[in-house]
Amino acid sequence: MSHADRTDRLFFALLPPAEVLADLDELALGLGREHGWSGAPLGPARYHVTLFFVGDFAGLSDARLAALAAAAESVLPAPALPLSFDRLASLGPPGARRPAVLLSSDVLAAAREFQQRLAAAVKQRGLPGEERPWLPHLTLYRAVPEVVEQALPPLGWTATELVLQRSLIGRGRHETLARWPLLQGEASHD
DSSP states (O other): OOOOGGGGEEEEEOOOOHHHHHHHHHHHHHHHHHTTTOSOOOOOOTOOOEEEEEEEESSHHHHHHHHHHHHHHHHHSSSSSEEEEEEEEEEESSSEEEEEEEEOOOOOHHHHHHHHHHHHHHHHTTOOOOSSSSEEEEEEEESSSOOOOOEEEEEEEEEEEEEEEETTTTTTEEEEEEEEOOOOTOOOOO
């Protein structure tokens, strides 16, 4: 399959709640003005924290979706996951334009442990996925000039659901294919 045939990017994610989405967008727009970035931030409909990148595919397969659902269900129930981000940086190899992301100074131990269990569950079902170590981050801009890492006021929330997302490659749109609740009131703390 050629890269051009791939229409659907699948990944598990944690989504910010509505009140945090507004704060993220305000932060992103302010950083864009401060740094003189052209273009718009990803925006509230696309802000997320990727837990596990599954891969790029030519369309959706019922068998693949069923296997991903089984993987997610095998790591549940699980407690809600506290997240906090307090640094701005660039990700990816050095180059003219890179993603501007939020990173965390915290270990995010509960989210890290959950991510490892989810990744193992996906791989046990013979599905592809990211091989690099997980780096918790939230992308604000897709391609801007390199950012010198800087501290920011902490912005956080407690993730109360796991979602399977579909990114329509080249169309700038994400869709939620499935949702699984995380146990509220039982959040683990780092």
